[in-house]
Amino acid sequence: MNGILTGSAPTIALALWIALVFLLERLFAAERTPPGNCRRIxxxxxxxxxxxTTAPLLLILTGRIASGIEPLVPLAALGAAGALIVQLLALDIWTYGMHRAYHEIPLLWRFHAPHHLxxxxxxxxxxxxxxGEILISAAARLVPALILGIGPATxxxxxxxxxxxxxxxHSNIRLPERFERALSHLIVTPAIHWRHHHNRRADTDSNYCAILSLWDRLFRSANPRPRTIGMAIGVEGEHDLGFGGLLAYPFRRRG
Known part of the structure; x- marks a missing residue:
């Protein structure tokens, strides 16, 4: 859910991709931008x-810890490419599971809610x-890292x-409907993820996948409805907060 790869070529590629998406969503916007959008951004x-600035350092630390311990499930027999594929798939399904936990466990939801606000x-x-979510997620990744011997680079x-x-x-790009429908069978698209951000809790608690979309179908958390133009985004019964309010959100007294 958070972070960036260190190293010049991958970092430049990712930065160019981010810039391209920002440009495309302004040229081909699906939704009108709201008042005060610059402050929100x-x-x-x-x-x-x-x-x-935090996530890469934590991931490097996690990978170094895992690299210094014999993995519970060695993957050397698969070769470098095979081991990499298994590790990436394991991290993707682990991210799905963690995302679902952030929604189903009230304490974790406190740290995840600022994203949904x-x-x-x-x-x-x-x-x-x-x-707080960055710290929790990085610590939780020790589990697959230790099991499969996943190092910092991976x-x-x-x-x-x-x-x-x-x-x-998350982007506000208007995509051709047929193209997006076909793509959504493989990866998470805006149509899938915007429904997850609908401010109706029944929809928010669905579509947890981060990269591959198959985990939601496999574990029956897929929402069959795509996003609709004009659907309300946010957390049911709550409103967005300022920067300080978002940082304080997990620690506020409830009720």
Whole structure:
């Protein structure tokens, strides 16, 4: 859900992709941008700066810890390419499981809700994550890393792929319907993920996939309805907050 790959070529490729998506969603917008959109984008990137400076360091630490311990499930027999594919698939399904846990466990939801409080979606929404969620997710990735011996390079590669697709599926790009429907059978698209951000909790608690879309179908959490133009985005019964309010959200007293 958060981070960026270090290293010049992948970083440049990811930066160019982000810039392209930002351009396309302004040339071919599916939804009209709301009033105060510049402030919303600045707020999202404010959280994103924290995420993007913290997540890679935590992932490197996680990978180094895992690399120093014999994996529970060695993958050497698969060869380098085979091991990489298995590790990336394992990280993707683990991300699906963690995302679902953030919705189903109240304590975790407190840290994930600031992401959902955004009342409009575009590429900047992909960077809107609370530092607490970054820390929890990085710590949780120790589990697949230790089981499969996933090192820093693979963790960062997965995070770059995850970030690239998150920018895409949060984006406000108007895509040809047939193209998006075909693509959605393989990866998460805006039509899938915008429904996840609908401010009706029944829809919010569905469509948890991050990269490949098959996990939702496999575990029966797929929502059959695509996004509709003008659907309300956010958290049911709540409104978006300022930067300080988002940081404080997980620690506020309830009721």
């Amino acid at each position: 600045a707020r999202n990137f404010g959280l994103g700066v924290i995420a993007l 955004d009342e409009h979606l575009d590429a900047s929404s992909a960077f809107r994550f609370h530092l 963790l960062l590669l997965f995070e770059a792929i995850l970030t690239a697709n998150a920018v895409f599926h």
